[in-house]
Amino acid sequence: MATRDGREVSPAGSLAAFLARHRYVDYVIPFLTLALCLLWSTRLPIDHAPDEYMRLPIPFYIFEHGKLPIGTDPEIRNPWWGTSYAFTPYGASLLSFVFIRLVSLVTMSEEALIVAARFPSALFMAGTTLLCEKIGKRVFDSPLAPYCLALFVGLLPQVVFLGSYLNQDAMEVFATALIIHAWLVGIERRWDVPSCLLLAIGLGVCALSYYFTYIYLLASVAVYFATARRALGANEMTRRQLWGHAVLITVVALAVGGWFFARNYLLYDGDLFGRATSSAMSEQYAVDWLKPSVKSTLRSSGVSPLELVRNVSDGSWLDQTVKSFIGCFGYMTTWLSPKVYLAYRGAIAACAIVAPIHLVRGRRYDGRAAVRCALAVCGLVVFAFAVYYSWASDYQPQGRYLMGALLPLALVVGSGMDAVGSGLYLQEGAGRALRKAGTAALILFAVAYVALFCFVAVHWIVPEHIGGILAGGPWR
Numbered sequence: 001m002a003t004r005d006g007r008e009v010s011p012a013g014s015l016a017a018f019l020a021r022h023r024y025v026d027y028v029i030p031f032l033t034l035a036l037c038l039l040w041s042t043r044l045p046i047d048h049a050p051d052e053y054m055r056l057p058i059p060f061y062i063f064e065h066g067k068l069p070i071g072t073d074p075e076i077r078n079p080w081w082g083t084s085y086a087f088t089p090y091g092a093s094l095l096s097f098v099f100i101r102l103v104s105l106v107t108m109s110e111e112a113l114i115v116a117a118r119f120p121s122a123l124f125m126a127g128t129t130l131l132c133e134k135i136g137k138r139v140f141d142s143p144l145a146p147y148c149l150a151l152f153v154g155l156l157p158q159v160v161f162l163g164s165y166l167n168q169d170a171m172e173v174f175a176t177a178l179i180i181h182a183w184l185v186g187i188e189r190r191w192d193v194p195s196c197l198l199l200a201i202g203l204g205v206c207a208l209s210y211y212f213t214y215i216y217l218l219a220s221v222a223v224y225f226a227t228a229r230r231a232l233g234a235n236e237m238t239r240r241q242l243w244g245h246a247v248l249i250t251v252v253a254l255a256v257g258g259w260f261f262a263r264n265y266l267l268y269d270g271d272l273f274g275r276a277t278s279s280a281m282s283e284q285y286a287v288d289w290l291k292p293s294v295k296s297t298l299r300s301s302g303v304s305p306l307e308l309v310r311n312v313s314d315g316s317w318l319d320q321t322v323k324s325f326i327g328c329f330g331y332m333t334t335w336l337s338p339k340v341y342l343a344y345r346g347a348i349a350a351c352a353i354v355a356p357i358h359l360v361r362g363r364r365y366d367g368r369a370a371v372r373c374a375l376a377v378c379g380l381v382v383f384a385f386a387v388y389y390s391w392a393s394d395y396q397p398q399g400r401y402l403m404g405a406l407l408p409l410a411l412v413v414g415s416g417m418d419a420v421g422s423g424l425y426l427q428e429g430a431g432r433a434l435r436k437a438g439t440a441a442l443i444l445f446a447v448a449y450v451a452l453f454c455f456v457a458v459h460w461i462v463p464e465h466i467g468g469i470l471a472g473g474p475w476r
């Protein structure tokens with residue numbers, strides 16, 4: 001394509017210029033994700049949302065009593081399980097309380113208050129897609145790849161489902177995206193004070209989300225010191241700044257998320273994570289067949305954890321976990337068709353196949369090796385935790401336990417998209433032709449991906465999971 005003065009301008013260059021001039025484009029996908037999650041949250045029956053019946057008592061307890069709950073309080077103790085979620089981090093419930101309070105100023109309708117409690121999950125998922133765009137712009141060459149990355153995350157059926165009701169998983173996904181974004185910003189800005197504060201907030205949010213993602217806390221320590229020491233060697237940072245900023249990150253992160261564990265330590269006789277006290281409560285008050293002492297596990301049955309990952313047959317742990325990571329609604333009751341799962345798997349596999357091209361020839365951003373190693377470790381550890389939990393504690397082939405690995409996987413997918421959109425990084429005539437074709441391919445992918453989600457919505461979401469919040473009766 002030529003300009004008026006005869007100079008050649010690549011399609012990618014003109015597209016990048018267009019996106020730079022029209023910054024509102026950055027908010028289209030986050031707004032779409034937010035709208036879809038909120039729309040579903042107003043119609044999703046409460047008995048179709050896993051564990052929400054155990055999480056809702058916490059923000060409503062705070063709303064009604066004006067104080068944080070104690071896990072042993074009979075008012076929030078579940079009659080079946082004999083315990084409550086007040087022992088484990090409930091950062092999403094704290095935000096739910098804020099929105100419940102605001103909505104209560106207008107109406108005390110129970111359905112309206114439940115929608116208010118669900119609102120943070122929708123915000124977390126929308127925020128995640130916005131962070132995906134920011135991350136993509138720092139690591140990808142193709143101007144379209146960051147938006148395709150955000151679209152892949154924001155319109156994954158399971159992501160929209162988790163964004164429609166109160167849970168910790170949506171907060172977990174947001175926390176991982178915020179931490180990864182903070183890594184890139186910190187490395188780029190040589191870990192100045194604002195970037196350190198950004199990482200600290202991300203770590204605090206992560207601490208208040210879900211145990212499965214705590215590997216990101218350790219990975220952040222490694223990324224910080226690996227990249228800060230390099231900045232120190234290049235005289236871009238002093239030794240005093242290196243250690244002083246490390247202390248700043250630690251103090252702020254503890255202030256944001258550490259208070260919960262200090263409270264647990266004081267309330268439950270040193271039980272920092274609350275798990276031992278929760279287990280004791282369950283043993284005392286749960287119905288007989290749900291008591292921890294009678295629960296059978298794969299470990300007690302002599303099954304090897306390797307069998308979970310080696311068995312790939314239909315209905316196996318790995319098969320159900322992968323499928324429900326893509327999309328499975330209700331209490332693992334609404335599965336999509338095999339062809340739909342194949343379409344999502346095919347898209348992921350196709351991008352993963354060409355992703356190594358990006359890894360070798362893509363953008364050389366600062367700290368690339370440290371970030372990539374950290375992402376690989378985090379993704380693998382999250383998967384290992386899910387395997388261990390199903391093997392040693394409670395057999396749960398649920399994809400939501402892998403949501404901490406969503407961003408590492410999404411960045412692999414995005415790397416493949418970037419390689420395609422950048423014309424496989426070839427130069428001269430062949431490269432220009434491939435960039436045109438790659439840009440067209442990414443646009444086609446975006447259209448097809450939206451159409452695939454619409455197909456899922458029409459055939460599984462609307463017919464089976466849009467019945468009204470209290471369609472199954474009162475929740476308490």
